[in-house]
Amino acid sequence: MTIERADIEKLAELARIEINEATIAETTQSIADVLALVDQLQAADTEGVEPMAHPSDAVQRLRADEVTESNHRDDFQAIAPATEAGLYLVPKVID
Amino acid sequence: MNNSIMHNKTIADIIAGLDAGEFTSVEITQHYLKRIQQLDSTYNSYITINEASALAQAEAADKRRAEGNAPAFCGVPIAHKDIFCTNGVRTSCGSKMLDNFVPPYDATVVENFARAGAVILGKTNMDEFAMGSSNETSFYGPVKNPWDTNTVPGGSSGGSATAVAAHLAPGATATDTGGSIRQPAALCGITGLKPTYGRVSRWGMIAFASSLDQGGPMAHTAEDCALMLNIMAGFDPKDSTSIDRDVPDYTENLNQSLEGLKVGVPKEYFDEGLNPGTEKAVRDALAELEKQGATLVSISLPHSKLAVPAYYVIAPAEASANLSRFDGSRYGYRCEDPKDLRDMYMRTRGEGFGDEVKRRILVGAYCLSAGYYDAYYRKAQQARRLIKQDFVDAFETVDVIMGPTAPSPAFEFGAKGKDPVAMYLEDIYTIATNLAGLPGMSVPCGFVDNKPVGLQIIGNYFDESQMLNVAHQFQQTTDWHKQAPEGIEIGGAE
Numbered sequence: 222m223t224i225e226r227a228d229i230e231k232l233a234e235l236a237r238i239e240i241n242e243a244t245i246a247e248t249t250q251s252i253a254d255v256l257a258l259v260d261q262l263q264a265a266d267t268e269g270v271e272p273m274a275h276p277s278d279a280v281q282r283l284r285a286d287e288v289t290e291s292n293h294r295d296d297f298q299a300i301a302p303a304t305e306a307g308l309y310l311v312p313k314v315i316d
Numbered sequence: 317m318n319n320s321i322m323h324n325k326t327i328a329d330i331i332a333g334l335d336a337g338e339f340t341s342v343e344i345t346q347h348y349l350k351r352i353q354q355l356d357s358t359y360n361s362y363i364t365i366n367e368a369s370a371l372a373q374a375e376a377a378d379k380r381r382a383e384g385n386a387p388a389f390c391g392v393p394i395a396h397k398d399i400f401c402t403n404g405v406r407t408s409c410g411s412k413m414l415d416n417f418v419p420p421y422d423a424t425v426v427e428n429f430a431r432a433g434a435v436i437l438g439k440t441n442m443d444e445f446a447m448g449s450s451n452e453t454s455f456y457g458p459v460k461n462p463w464d465t466n467t468v469p470g471g472s473s474g475g476s477a478t479a480v481a482a483h484l485a486p487g488a489t490a491t492d493t494g495g496s497i498r499q500p501a502a503l504c505g506i507t508g509l510k511p512t513y514g515r516v517s518r519w520g521m522i523a524f525a526s527s528l529d530q531g532g533p534m535a536h537t538a539e540d541c542a543l544m545l546n547i548m549a550g551f552d553p554k555d556s557t558s559i560d561r562d563v564p565d566y567t568e569n570l571n572q573s574l575e576g577l578k579v580g581v582p583k584e585y586f587d588e589g590l591n592p593g594t595e596k597a598v599r600d601a602l603a604e605l606e607k608q609g610a611t612l613v614s615i616s617l618p619h620s621k622l623a624v625p626a627y628y629v630i631a632p633a634e635a636s637a638n639l640s641r642f643d644g645s646r647y648g649y650r651c652e653d654p655k656d657l658r659d660m661y662m663r664t665r666g667e668g669f670g671d672e673v674k675r676r677i678l679v680g681a682y683c684l685s686a687g688y689y690d691a692y693y694r695k696a697q698q699a700r701r702l703i704k705q706d707f708v709d710a711f712e713t714v715d716v717i718m719g720p721t722a723p724s725p726a727f728e729f730g731a732k733g734k735d736p737v738a739m740y741l742e743d744i745y746t747i748a749t750n751l752a753g754l755p756g757m758s759v760p761c762g763f764v765d766n767k768p769v770g771l772q773i774i775g776n777y778f779d780e781s782q783m784l785n786v787a788h789q790f791q792q793t794t795d796w797h798k799q800a801p802e803g804i805e806i807g808g809a810e
Contacts, residue, residue: 224682228682229678232678232681232682232685233678235681235685236636236640236665236677236678236681237643237658237661237662237665238662238665238666238669238674238677238678239662239663239665239666239667240666240674241666244671247734248671248674248675248678251675251734251735251736252675252678252679252682254735254736254737255628255675255679255736255737255740256679256682257737258624258625258628258737258740259625259626259628259629259679259683259692259696260625261621261622261625262622262625262626262629262692262695262696262699263691263695265619265622265695265698265699265702267695267698267699267702270698270701270702271698271701272694272697272698272700272701273697273698273700273701273704274527274697275513275527275557275753276512276513276514276527276704276751276752276753276754276777277513277514277559277753277777279514279557279559281556282556284553293420293421296420297420297646297647299420300416300417300418300419300420300647301645301646301647302644302645302646302647302648302650303650309645309646311644311645311657311660312654312655312656312657312659312660313656313657314656314657
């Protein structure tokens with residue numbers, strides 16, 4: 222399938238990545254190249270093959286429901302771009 | 317002793333020298349720090365140098381040793397790839413996004429080395445978020461290959477590989493998602509090991525593709541990799557994909573004879589894309605192992621051609637999910653004066669990520685988007701099982717599998733141009749082992765035009781000991797791993 226500029230704009234919106242006007246043609250071309258590479262997969266006969274998510278087919282381990290961590294909020298917020306009264310500050314979402 | 321060549325020592329030598337009181341940790345740490353100051357402006361292998369903390373750790377190590385209380389790596393200087401979180405030390409992952417990120421905690425691997433008494437010289441350069449095979453995608457500029465500074469060191473662990481090759485650290489930690497330990501080890505003429513998936517904790521190791529990422533050691537010798545793996549390996553309840561399995565002493569089997577060893581040689585790893593000089597060096601290495609009593613068995617891994625395409629669905633898909641956390645809210649880069657939340661996300665990520673990272677996130681988002689999931693992600697996961705089954709079948713009849721690590725020696729900066737696919741094919745022989753979750757190594761086995769060549773050894777699941785045994789025995793009768801680049805003075809035999 223072919224990838225067009227509009228597809229890249231949609232993906233960029235979905236992934237929340239600004240792609241500037243100057244590079245969008247190049248980005249479109251390079252992503253088309255990568256997708257042409259991965260399209261080689263379509264020739265593989267995978268009829269009836271169980272998809273593999275973990276090399277040892279291990280499943281997610283559950284742990285006991287116990288408190289294991291102490292509160293590190295101050296440490297975490299010390300490296301945040303903006304905080305106030307223990308909260309993370311971001312631009313206003315609702316007017 | 318002659319201080320000027322202190323840096324020619326292996327980790328095993330350093331441990332023995334410290335034990336025997338030939339030198340102190342402060343002396344050898346100062347020696348390495350001085351070398352880094354003098355030489356690394358040429359190579360750019362370090363992003364951060366821990367001068368003050370390294371000396372404090374060395375002093376503490378000397379004190380512990382004097383008290384007769386020295387753990388395994390007490391006073392041994394190493395470097396960490398800048399993908400491992402280090403409490404209080406900036407951890408950038410080679411990205412502008414994390415240029416200001418100082419983690420409030422240590423990765424498990426970092427904690428393990430700290431507990432073992434290691435001295436951390438600094439954090440090594442890398443491709444941004446470990447995405448690359450040349451180190452050209454680092455926000456901190458490319459690393460230069462000490463064998464030829466016009467060529468790349470490979471990637472993504474090019475900083476760790478170069479730091480070891482230029483004797484700016486005797487060993488370094490690294491990570492491998494599609495070849496990022498083995499390919500730079502090959503291109504820089506050092507030894508590197510990617511363990512079985514689940515063997516080394518991923519906790520605190522910044523995630524790229526979670527079902528493929530695995531940390532491992534880089535050093536000059538297989539013996540040093542074994543010593544480092546002894547510290548790195550083990551179950552970690554904090555990593556939900558860590559496997560709870562006993563850790564052997566990886567140095568235990570190093571000296572076993574290779575008599576009777578069956579080496580599988582896959583025909584798919586000697587195809588038309590392989591540099592003839594690389595092929596010759598690898599074939600000569602296989603002949604050397606035959607001399608030691610190993611038998612070569614021709615095998616086929618029929619689904620090898622699916623590995624690169626399957627990887628470039630699975631790795632970007634997982635990356636697009638993992639890297640969604642970098643949004644300017646809680647840590648790392650935030651764009652200037654965002655006008656609303658959407659603008660903050662779009663510009664933070666547009667400005668904070670480099671081109672290759674953005675490309676992979678977009679490819680991943682595409683493969684996971686509605687209507688394409690089955691055709692891409694599910695299909696790639698099915699191909700992954702076929703690739704794994706090839707190896708499982710092969711290991712029915714052979715003990716290890718060998719071939720080239722990379723298709724050719726180090727290439728010049730910019731040589732792979734703007735076509736990302738040309739770069740992706742650098743990992744054509746390494747990617748399948750990540751998809752299968754198998755352990756792999758690269759060991760120096762010769763030169764083409766004065767550029768190092770790596771021999772790849774692929775082991776069975778959790779059989780790192782066998783790979784290390786083979787690599788160590790190979791290094792007993794060859795000296796490729798003892799060569800140093802021109803301009804790196806390591807002196808003669810002592």
